[in-house]
Amino acid sequence: MSDLADIKAAARKAAFAARRAAHEAAGPGEAGHLSQVLAGHRGVPLSGYMPIRTEIDPVPAMEEAAAHGPVCVPVIQGAGLPLKFSRWEPGCRLKEGPFGAMIPEVDDFIEPEILIVPLVAFDRSGGRLGYGGGFYDRTLEMLRAKRPTLAIGFAYAAQQVEALPLEPTDQPLDMVVTEAGVIGFDRG
Ligand SMILES: Nc1nc2c(c(=O)[nH]1)N(C=O)[C@@H](CNc1ccc(C(=O)N[C@@H](CCC(=O)O)C(=O)O)cc1)CN2
Numbered sequence: 001m002s003d004l005a006d007i008k009a010a011a012r013k014a015a016f017a018a019r020r021a022a023h024e025a026a027g028p029g030e031a032g033h034l035s036q037v038l039a040g041h042r043g044v045p046l047s048g049y050m051p052i053r054t055e056i057d058p059v060p061a062m063e064e065a066a067a068h069g070p071v072c073v074p075v076i077q078g079a080g081l082p083l084k085f086s087r088w089e090p091g092c093r094l095k096e097g098p099f100g101a102m103i104p105e106v107d108d109f110i111e112p113e114i115l116i117v118p119l120v121a122f123d124r125s126g127g128r129l130g131y132g133g134g135f136y137d138r139t140l141e142m143l144r145a146k147r148p149t150l151a152i153g154f155a156y157a158a159q160q161v162e163a164l165p166l167e168p169t170d171q172p173l174d175m176v177v178t179e180a181g182v183i184g185f186d187r188g
């Protein structure tokens with residue numbers, strides 16, 4: 001394993017612990033700021049996610065967005081491949097996908113222009129650490145090559161770290177929304 005992979009693995013372990021503590025302490029209404037941000041983008045194809053493990057739950061914000069435009073969730077196609085996104089509606093029939101995340105029973109693939117991105121840790125400049133499959137990196141690279149694409153990280157505030165190690169393939173987040181507010185990033 002490379003040094004960088006070792007550093008990422010250590011950062012992942014620490015961030016999982018912080019995320020678990022935040023998840024256990026969390027109350028209702030944690031997606032309120034996310035709803036507010038999404039209200040500024042009504043009707044734009046949006047991907048959310050069905051939470052696994054101790055991820056913060058975006059489903060209330062997805063339910064609101066679904067009243068105004070198409071909403072979808074990620075479906076793994078295989079290792080090394082970008083994600084596809086299948087149309088989701090509140091209460092639609094779901095089945096278990098790879099790694100335990102629920103996916104719609106019927107495939108109806110669309111391409112999102114705004115993505116609510118799950119994460120393990122984020123840093124001060126929009127760097128993101130996921131589970132290590134590179135799925136969102138590959139997916140954002142593919143979508144951004146086609147059209148402007150907004151990647152909104154959604155996380156507990158406790159998942160923020162000072163700086164994450166960056167690889168050339170890491171795709172930056174445009175903003176992060178937490179239960180406490182909205183964080184934008186200065187780049188340039
Ligand atoms: N809710 C949700 N859905 C999602 C994602 C996500 O991060 N969150 N994904 C985002 O890509 C994809 C699923 N990718 C995942 C990849 C790995 C693991 C996971 O738990 N991995 C184990 C083992 C890793 C290993 O052995 O290499 C682990 O981390 O312990 C979970 C989801 C698509 N759907």
Ligand SMILES: Nc1ncnc2c1ncn2[C@@H]1O[C@H](COP(=O)(O)OP(=O)(O)OP(=O)(O)O)[C@@H](O)[C@H]1O
Pocket residue numbers: 008128129130131132133134135136137138141167169170
């Ligand atoms: N666009 C890409 N093309 C080729 N390899 C990539 C690409 N994006 C990421 N990778 C590789 O995938 C592996 C995992 O990447 P990384 O550790 O950044 O995943 P992650 O962002 O934590 O996971 P995920 O996005 O699935 O939640 C790394 O070895 C990385 O080099």
